[in-house]
Amino acid sequence: MLPEMTFRSAELPPADRFECWRALMSETHAPMDMRSECAADFWVNQRIVSLGEITVYPLECIPLTFLRTPKLIGRSDPEAYHLSLVKRGGGMVTLGKETVAHSAFSYHTSDTSRPFEIMTGRESFEIIGVEVPKALLPLPPRTASQIIGKHISARDGMGALLAMFLSQVTRDSHSYHPTDAPRLSSVLADLVASLFAGVLDADRSLTPETHRRTLALQIMAFIRNNADDPQLDVPAIAAAHHISVSYLHRLFQREGSGATVAAFLQQQRLARARRDLTDPLHQGVPVHAIAAQRGFSHASAFSRAFRDAYGMPPATFRRQFLGIERS
Known part of the structure; x- marks a missing residue:
């Protein structure tokens, strides 16, 4: 099982819930000021799953506001990018003079080195949050910083692939071993970098290794989604991704799960x-x-x-x- 911590507000006295959770968030993520009209009867369920230096946390909570101010940045800056997959609910993210609205099946982003305000909607919300140290993202900082604050869809393309990965890791965290954490962390960093680069159309900024890993993950997802098609075979898989059969085999040999392409397809069926x-x-x-x-x-x-x-x-x-x- 991956290292994991759980916080359930119902296990604490009502008067202690909000302050305890605020202290936890500031300790495990970055110092933030949080406000809620329901602080006197606060409710939150959160799991914090550690993938080494990257943290993933499924979170359900009632409405509130997150504030990262210049004063708090000066006090402590973990120098990380934050990404949240919005599964239910919505809200507004303000970075400087720009405010972007977010809804279910989208991502919102922030940077611990920049002031921000995140205000959730009037209803309870559910997200999967990700904290990625800037040093781990295989993307130039100047490129990565351009994506912060932009609206990103989780319904298709790299956004959907990343959402699938986050949902699987958080749902099945008990099935992984602690030794799997570095590999999962590397895959997650590559997926986030590919998502950012794709939104900015900056694929040239990605390393060849990141390109290969991302393509391998896309192909595996394609096979899982189309395994029931009796016409699906190795040449069809290669053609669907505009690569040769020989390159497909080399890609799986290098980045796959230890199985050949045909064996992986048969395993799914x-x-x-x-x-x-x-x-x-x-x-x-x-x-x-x-x-x-x-x-x-x-x-x-x-x-x-x-x-x-x-x-x-x-x-x-x-x-x-x-x-x-x-x-």
């Missing part, structure tokens, strides 16, 4: 088929039909692959899992 076979709602669906729905063109090939992966034929696996008596 098998995992989905296995899930269907364990679902009582699919009990009446023939095995060959499940195989076809999950991208396998031939039932016999599916049976062999399933047996190799899970140690028994799919029909036997289904009977044992669901406790079905052989008729």
Whole structure:
């Protein structure tokens, strides 16, 4: 499990909740002044997941205002970029003379070295926050600073890919080992840099390594989203990303999860088929039909692959899992 801390305001007396959480935020992120009309009966749930020097924190909270003033910056500056994936709710971010409105499925950004005011909406909100030290972002500071305060969508492109990554890491944080943190941190820094560069159309600023990692993540996401298509194969995957088959294989060998492209595609299909076979709602669906729905063109090939992966034929696996008596 990754190093993690949880703060639930309901576990404290009402009079202590707001001040305790404000102290925690100033300690784990950057000194901030926070205000809320509901401070006397404050409510917040927050997890702080450590990926080494990068911190990710899912947060649900009632309306409030965050203030980072010149005085607070002078007191302490961790020199980090902040990025929040807005999952529910909205608000306004003011940087200097500019104010940008944000809503669900977008990102808002700030810089601990610059004054800002973040005012949430009238309803409770939910975000996944990210604190990235400037020194870890593989992007020139002059380039990165231009993105701060801009509106960024999380609905498509790099924004959607980053949102998928943040949601998976925070949802499944217990399934990772502490030794995974450096790798996850590196991937996250690359994704944030690619998002920033893409918004500014500054891809030339990215290092070749960041380009390769980001492309590998995009291809894996593409395979996951299209694995059920029986026409999807290695040449089709390469063509969809405008690269050669040989480069696709080299990319996976260098940046992949240890599997070949074909093996990764088959793993996705098998995992989905296995899930269907364990679902009582699919009990009446023939095995060959499940195989076809999950991208396998031939039932016999599916049976062999399933047996190799899970140690028994799919029909036997289904009977044992669901406790079905052989008729």
